[in-house]
Amino acid sequence: MTHIDYLAIGHITRDLTPDGDKLGGAVSFSSRLAQALGCKTAVLTSKGPDFQWQHELPDIEIVSIAAEETTTFENVYTPDGRIQTIFGTAAPILAKHVPEAWQRASIVFLGPVDDEIDPQIVYLFSDSMICLAPQGWHRQWDENGRVSQKAWQDMAEILPLATAVVISMEDLPDEETLDEYIDLCKLLVVTRGADGCTVYYDDEIRHLPTRKANEVDATGAGDIFATAYFVRLYQTDGNPWEAARFANSIATLSIEYSGVTAKVTAVQEYLKRNEER
Numbered sequence: 001m002t003h004i005d006y007l008a009i010g011h012i013t014r015d016l017t018p019d020g021d022k023l024g025g026a027v028s029f030s031s032r033l034a035q036a037l038g039c040k041t042a043v044l045t046s047k048g049p050d051f052q053w054q055h056e057l058p059d060i061e062i063v064s065i066a067a068e069e070t071t072t073f074e075n076v077y078t079p080d081g082r083i084q085t086i087f088g089t090a091a092p093i094l095a096k097h098v099p100e101a102w103q104r105a106s107i108v109f110l111g112p113v114d115d116e117i118d119p120q121i122v123y124l125f126s127d128s129m130i131c132l133a134p135q136g137w138h139r140q141w142d143e144n145g146r147v148s149q150k151a152w153q154d155m156a157e158i159l160p161l162a163t164a165v166v167i168s169m170e171d172l173p174d175e176e177t178l179d180e181y182i183d184l185c186k187l188l189v190v191t192r193g194a195d196g197c198t199v200y201y202d203d204e205i206r207h208l209p210t211r212k213a214n215e216v217d218a219t220g221a222g223d224i225f226a227t228a229y230f231v232r233l234y235q236t237d238g239n240p241w242e243a244a245r246f247a248n249s250i251a252t253l254s255i256e257y258s259g260v261t262a263k264v265t266a267v268q269e270y271l272k273r274n275e276e277r
Contacts, residue, residue, distance in 0.1 A: 004061070005039035006031070006231065007105035007128075009098075010136065011090050011116050012045045012053060015219060016074040023053045023260050024073060026111025026133055029220035030227040031060050032264045033250070034109075036271070037231045042102055046090035046116070047071075056260055063099060067091035071114050075219055081170055084147040089114050095121045104128070107234055111223060112136025119154040122161050129163045131230040133223060135171035149173035159184040164233055164240075166191065166226035187233075187240055189247075191225055193218075196248055201240045208241070210248040217258035224263065225251035 008027040015024035027043050035041045043057065046065035054062060067090035076083040093116055108128045110117055113136040122130055140150040151173060159165060164187040172178055181188055188200040196209040229247035236242050253270055254263040 002040060004042045004102050004105040006034035006041045006107045006109065007044065007102050008034070008041065008109045008111060009044045009093060009117060009121065010111040011071040011093075011113050012043070012047055013113060014051050014053075014070050014072040016072065016087075017219075019258070021051075023056045024219060025071070025113055026136070026220075026223040026226075027109070028053075028057065028260050029223040029263070030109050030111055030133075031057060032260055033224050033227045033267060034107075034231055035060060036264050036268050037228070039107070039231060042105070044093060044098060044102070046093060048090060063097070063102075065091045065093065065097055071116070073113070077218060085145045086114060086141050086147055087145055089116065092116055092118065093121070094118045095124055098124055107131060107230055109133070109227065109230060111226070113139070115139055119158045122158060129230070129234055130161060131226070132159070132162045132165045133226040134159075134165065134167055135222070138171055138173060138177075151177070155180065156184060160186070163187065164189070164230060166222070166229055168193070168222050171222075189226075189229060189240075189244060191222055191251075193221075197225070197244055199240050199244050206241060206244075208244045208248055210252045213252045213255050215255050217263075218255045220260065220263065221251050221255045224254045224267075 008031040010027040013025035015022045031041045042061040046067045048069040051070040069088040071089045072087040074085045103124045108125045111133045137152040141147045165185045166189045168191045190198045198207045225247045228250040229243045232243040232246040257263045
């Protein structure tokens, strides 16, 4: 295996939409965007035999743990927020599943969507920039699959080990949990949808607004923001403010398109236009 710049870990998902089934999951959006930003990218995931999606992640190295079914979500966006329902889950992702060569990746993105990643996996990556989008560790669901937030038991142990953490206020159970995040994280970015993001770093707090978007599909916007942030943070040798400005622009653009491929294509065209200026 060649050296990996960006390793994304978590479940790919089947997303049920009015336009049919689409590839989703934090790692899907994250890996494609990291690739578009110039990273040699790999994905560690799990899926069932019922969902064929590899063609949507071209030229990305993939290890998929066999499962009976694929994690499946339906996201409904309302003025009061997202209503999320889960229909089945794939297999857990454990430390033993990570190929040895991938343990030397430059950037490691942990993007759980259904509490599927063993948090102890972070200890494998002693020389990597560890980046968390921990929303899936805060998720639980009832007998009907309706997703809600919960406390994350490993939070106090794992968050201080991360180089950077990105999470949405919508994915936290309460304001008290946000206060805990602020205390535990070296670098925390809280995304606030159309209002941009807030960066907490080195006893400094800055809010960075973003432009108004013509929203078509907000699915994956948080994952795209997180990936753009982490890659830019790495490329700028740790500038948290420049990374936030860049991530704001990329995430805002992404919600004006629907589907992983369309979103990434739009980002690639945007980056090319800016290079030519």
